[in-house]
Amino acid sequence: xxxxxxxxxxxxxxxxxxxxxxxxxxxxxxxxxxxxxxxxxxxxxxxxxxxxxxxxxxxxxxxxxxxxxxxxxxxxxxxxxxxxxxxxxxxxxxxxxxxxxxxxxxxxxxxxxxxxxxxxxxxxxxxxxxxxxxxxxxxxxxxxxxxxxxxxxxxxxxxxxxxxxxxxxxxxxxxxxxxxxxxxxxxxxxxxxxxxxxxxxxxxxxxxxxxxxxxxxxxxxxxxxxxxxxxxxxxxxxxxxxxxxxxxxxxxxxxxxxxxxxxxxxxxxxxxxxxxxxxxxxxxxxxxxxxxxxxxxxxxxxxxxxxxxxxxxxxxxxxxxxxxxxxxxxxxxxxxxxxxxxxxxxxxxxxxxxxxxxxxxxxxxxxxxxxxxxxxxxxxxxxxxxxxxxxxxxxxxxxxxxxxxx
Ligand SMILES: C[S@@+](CC[C@H](N)C(=O)[O-])C[C@H]1O[C@@H](n2cnc3c(N)ncnc32)[C@H](O)[C@@H]1O
Numbered sequence: 004x005x006x007x008x009x010x011x012x013x014x015x016x017x018x019x020x021x022x023x024x025x026x027x028x029x030x031x032x033x034x035x036x037x038x039x040x041x042x043x044x045x046x047x048x049x050x051x052x053x054x055x056x057x058x059x060x061x062x063x064x065x066x067x068x069x070x071x072x073x074x075x076x077x078x079x080x081x082x083x084x085x086x087x088x089x090x091x092x093x094x095x096x097x098x099x100x101x102x103x104x105x106x107x108x109x110x111x112x113x114x115x116x117x118x119x120x121x122x123x124x125x126x127x128x129x130x131x132x133x134x135x136x137x138x139x140x141x142x143x144x145x146x147x148x149x150x151x152x153x154x155x156x157x158x159x160x161x162x163x164x165x166x167x168x169x170x171x172x173x174x175x176x177x178x179x180x181x182x183x184x185x186x187x188x189x190x191x192x193x194x195x196x197x198x199x200x201x202x203x204x205x206x207x208x209x210x211x212x213x214x215x216x217x218x219x220x221x222x223x224x225x226x227x228x229x230x231x232x233x234x235x236x237x238x239x240x241x242x243x244x245x246x247x248x249x250x251x252x253x254x255x256x257x258x259x260x261x262x263x264x265x266x267x268x269x270x271x272x273x274x275x276x277x278x279x280x281x282x283x284x285x286x287x288x289x290x291x292x293x294x295x296x297x298x299x300x301x302x303x304x305x306x307x308x309x310x311x312x313x314x315x316x317x318x319x320x321x322x323x324x325x326x327x328x329x330x331x332x333x334x335x336x337x338x339x340x341x342x343x344x345x346x347x348x349x350x351x352x353x354x355x356x357x358x359x360x361x362x363x364x365x366x367x368x369x370x371x372x373x374x375x376x377x378x379x380x381x382x383x384x385x386x387x388x389x390x391x392x393x394x395x396x397x398x399x400x401x402x403x404x405x406x407x408x409x
Contacts, residue, residue, distance in 0.1 A: 011373055011405070014076065015041040030359065030375065034366045039374035046072050048380045054100060055242040056121050059186050060204040061091030062294050063285065065346060069378070069401060070094040070280040073344045074101050082277035085336070087265035087329060092118025094280045099254040100247060106276065108261040108268055110312050112304055113295055115260040116185065120178040122255035124243060130236055133176040134229050137166045146300065150212040151189060151197040152223050159228040160188070160196060160301070168303045183232045183239070185298050194231060198223035206297040264312065266328040271336045279333055282346040284314045286322050286357060323360055330368035334408060343370065343406040358402040370406035377402050 018025045018041075025043040032038050046052075046068035053067040070093055074084055084098035089109040098105050099122055107118055140161035148157055167173065167181050189197040189206055198221055201207055207215070216222065261270055265283075284291075292299075292310025299306035316322035333343055343365065347357040358375050366372055378401040 011076070012039065015039075015043075015045075015374070015376060018043055018045060020044045020047075030362075032359070032362055032366075032372075034363060038362060038372060040377060041374060042377045042379065044380060045376065045378045054097075054247075056100075056124070056239055056247075057091075057093060057096055058239060059091045059117050059121070059182070060202060061117065062204045062291065063282070063348070064091050064093055065282055065401065067093050067097045069346065069403070070097045070344075071101070073278060073280050073342070073405075074098050074103060077342045077344075078103055078278045083275055085271070085276040085279045086281045087268065087279065087333070088281050088283050089114045089118060090282075092121065095258070096121055099251050099258070102250050102254065103277075104254060104257050106259045106261070106271060108263055108265060108271075110262060110264055110314075111291060111295070111309055112262050113185070113298055113302065113309075115262060116178075116302060117182055119255075119258075119260055120175065120182040121239070122251050122258055123175045123179075124240055124248065124251065125176050125179050127233070127236055127240065129176055130179055131233060134180055134232060137180075138162050140165050147209065149223070150209055150216055151200065151297070153198075153225040156196050156223065156226045156228060160184075163228070164301055164303075179236070180232060181302070183235050184228065185301060187228070187231050187235055188297055188301060193226070194234065196226050196228055196231065205294045208293075208296075264314075266325065266332055268332055268336065273335055274338050276333075276336045277338055277341045279337065279343045280346075281344070282348065283326060283329070284316075285348060286316060286319060286350050286355065290315075319355065319360065323364060326361070327364050327367065330364045330370070334368040334370060337408045339408055341408050342373075343408075344403050345406070346401055346403045348402065349400050356402075358404050361404045365404060365406040369408070371409055373405040373407055375402060375404050 016025055016027055020043055023043060025041050028040045029037040030040055048066060057067045074097060078084060080102040082103050083106060084094060084103045085106045086094040087108045089095055089107040092107060092114065095105045095107045095118055107115065139158040142161060144157060144161055152160060163184050167177065170177060186203060187195050189195055189200050190203040191199055191201065195203060198216065199219060200212055200215065261268060291313050292306045296306045299309065314325050316325060337343065345361055347361055350357045362372050
């Protein structure tokens, strides 16, 4: 099942998606004479192609089709798949569904809170029973959240918060409810606990929310938090088969979760990982701490402290310095002939080709670079590598640099 470099190259070169052949171009690099760039639509972007269990929103997450493409081709069941920047856990969940062992890491503790419960999804009946044993709070909130939530909704949210923060040993039912409630806190439809606001992976400040409420002439209405948690649970579990449950349960027993800096993951043994599929914090600053202040408040996490630890490099040199250390660490933990697929998305409207810097970083750490894959939605035969920078709005490219450890 595991492919060597020639077969991977051939596979990408001969890949045909809905009649469209891969365009192969070459890039002159500092450290290698020429490197192949493979351009095609390598996976469909259609939502229904992805398992419903992934549907937890997180800023800058990738589609499950991306890790799936690499996991299926570059690993066998039982191999270890790793993500140093796990986010909502797209790589981890997809790997577990495919029967691969997993190691997750993210400096933001919200990441494991959102990912881990989905490796052990409880039955809907058990969730319902637990949920209705948790009572609303009689206390007042420590901060004013009246611009987001109706009074009664807030008492229910505070009841959940007290329950999670006070319970010393949370079980998998508690963890599932905590994840789902965190996901439902704020959003732009009646499926969320809040009045209309930004989508759930971004939280407005209290001040900005007040302004929105005035502009839209709106006030928070009551939302039944328990009903909404159950509704979201059913949506997440919609595609879950008994086979999926069994696969996830088996993997969850050995899964490991860390919240370290990706440069320092001492707990991961040398030469243990077959494949890493990851996308790092981007050069253009995503304010993970600001986006997540309400989610952090609900879970008793200090958003400011986390914000300081999260890598945010505005300058390319700084970003490259951090990622160089990440690559050294990836080299240490990757097995001989194991792979790294490193996704950088499109940065500053394509003005900076981050993927070309990533090529050099990986090579400097000792990896062999297989090439760059550019996955473009709505790819046409006439597209070329540089033309993809002029994408029409709404289309998306993923730029993935693929490495193998010799
Ligand atoms: C682009 S997101 C990853 C999204 C992920 N691929 C997904 O599908 O959800 C980058 C992640 O890197 C994390 N992060 C930022 N700096 C980090 C660091 N130095 N070490 C580990 N994780 C870090 C952030 O918390 C964020 O979750």
